[in-house]
């Protein structure tokens with residue numbers, strides 16, 4: 001099977017505490033894979049290991065057959081592994097359009113590049129426009145980013161991530177703090193940008209998880225408890241005992 005990510009015995013310890021414990025997983029190309037689990041199960045640590053924010057204590061990580069274990073986060077980003085950073089990436093004093101334009105410009109060399117030929121400028125303009133439409137912020141393009149609602153800032157953040165057209169997106173709790181309307185719009189956005197990409201999500205909203213995921217992986221105390229379709233996970237007794245309880 002072709003996979004985007006494969007981990008082999010991935011382990012991360014913090015001063016003797018094992019947050020991710022010997023996780024071996026293959027994430028196939030395409031679809032939405034959601035990681036769920038109780039608080040402290042190791043979901044964010046697992047994300048940080050995949051995106052290169054944290055080095056593993058043990059184990060290896062492969063991206064499309066390439067061993068990326070030793071690569072830095074920026075090197076992984078250049079391979080097309082994009083991760084959202086929960087608004088911290090947004091420049092509040094710039095407009096929404098300027099934020100997206102900077103992300104579109106930064107695509108090739110990993111840093112903002114203000115000097116390039118006209119043909120590249122056309123590409124940047126095109127990408128900026130497409131992303132603003134994709135994330136539903138075209139009408140807000142001239143607003144300062146800091147004046148957006150929380151939900152719109154989260155959507156802008158997703159826009160910055162997709163500006164580089166990455167094949168692999170890691171979204172850590174993209175719905176956190178959103179109103180029901182914002183949640184609905186953002187779920188819709190994730191579904192619209194998912195064709196042709198692999199999306200890896202950490203999400204707590206179990207209704208959203210069940211409706212949006214192709215496959216769900218359940219982590220518990222740093223280990224994989226189960227992997228399956230939403231229906232399989234819903235019907236899994238071990239998962240119900242450990243986590244879902246009366247939620248489903």
Ligand SMILES: Nc1ncnc2c1ncn2[C@@H]1O[C@H](COP(=O)(O)OP(=O)(O)OP(=O)(O)O)[C@@H](O)[C@H]1O
Pocket residue numbers: 014017018019037038039040041042043044045046
């Ligand atoms: N930098 C760190 N130093 C020490 N312990 C850490 C560190 N990062 C995470 N941990 C611990 O590792 C465990 C897993 O944390 P992690 O944030 O990965 O869990 P999570 O499943 O994402 O939880 P939540 O759903 O609450 O966000 C927790 O017990 C946490 O306290």
